[in-house]
Amino acid sequence: DQQVKQNSPSLSVQEGRISILNCDYTNSMFDYFLWYKKYPAEGPTFLISISSIKDKNEDGRFTVFLNKSAKHLSLHIVPSQPGDSAVYFCAASAGAQKLVFGQGTRLTINP
Amino acid sequence: EAGVAQSPRYKIIEKRQSVAFWCNPISGHATLYWYQQILGQGPKLLIQFQNNGVVDDSQLPKDRFSAERLKGVDSTLKIQPAKLEDSAVYLCASRGVRGKETQYFGPGTRLLVL
Numbered sequence: 521d522q523q524v525k526q527n528s529p530s531l532s533v534q535e536g537r538i539s540i541l542n543c544d545y546t547n548s549m550f551d552y553f554l555w556y557k558k559y560p561a562e563g564p565t566f567l568i569s570i571s572s573i574k575d576k577n578e579d580g581r582f583t584v585f586l587n588k589s590a591k592h593l594s595l596h597i598v599p600s601q602p603g604d605s606a607v608y609f610c611a612a613s614a615g616a617q618k619l620v621f622g623q624g625t626r627l628t629i630n631p
Numbered sequence: 632e633a634g635v636a637q638s639p640r641y642k643i644i645e646k647r648q649s650v651a652f653w654c655n656p657i658s659g660h661a662t663l664y665w666y667q668q669i670l671g672q673g674p675k676l677l678i679q680f681q682n683n684g685v686v687d688d689s690q691l692p693k694d695r696f697s698a699e700r701l702k703g704v705d706s707t708l709k710i711q712p713a714k715l716e717d718s719a720v721y722l723c724a725s726r727g728v729r730g731k732e733t734q735y736f737g738p739g740t741r742l743l744v745l
Binding site for chain 2: 524526554556561562563564565566569609611617618619620621622623624
């Protein structure tokens with residue numbers, strides 16, 4: 521029962537362009553969504569989050585969009601930089617309960 | 632502010648042996664989580680503590696896995712006996728009492744069972 525899905529295992533983007541990572545969920549009770557970034561041999565690092573009462577949250581180069589009717593969220597990174605190369609996980613929770621993670625998307629930024 | 636600490640970072644054991652992992656959360660964080668991350672998958676929650684009480688252990692294989700957080704601070708996760716399919720990264724995370732649901736992760740312990 522995969523409640524949070526990241527359907528793209530990998531994504532390759534040119535440096536300076538926009539990176540768009542997508543995530544779909546099935547549980548309508550989820551009310552908080554997060555993106556984590558993971559480098560090899562390190563734990564996931566919190567990147568940005570959004571509450572279900574909003575449809576957009578921005579932090580510098582990172583913007584998360586939430587479409588509740590489609591049960592879809594996306595992370596936009598613009599402009600993409602080489603240091604953004606990592607695995608990105610989306611996660612969701614319902615009422616401050618446990619986080620449910622997607623499978624991750626490996627982002628590669630090409631110079 | 633110091634982050635979540637975990638040890639050891641790597642462990643190689645043979646199947647049927649036992650192993651233990653240690654986690655020290657961010658100071659003042661009441662909630663502590665243990666996750667299992669198998670290669671190519673996202674982290675999966677094993678157990679959640681609130682102070683020294685268990686909140687959720689529904690996905691913990693209790694026949695072989697155990698965890699404790701006796702004084703409501705650091706925690707240990709044990710596997711006994713280990714199986715080949717336990718090879719994974721074991722991540723510890725913590726969260727503060729108030730506000731958002733953001734969890735902060737440690738570097739993880741990479742376990743290889745041979």
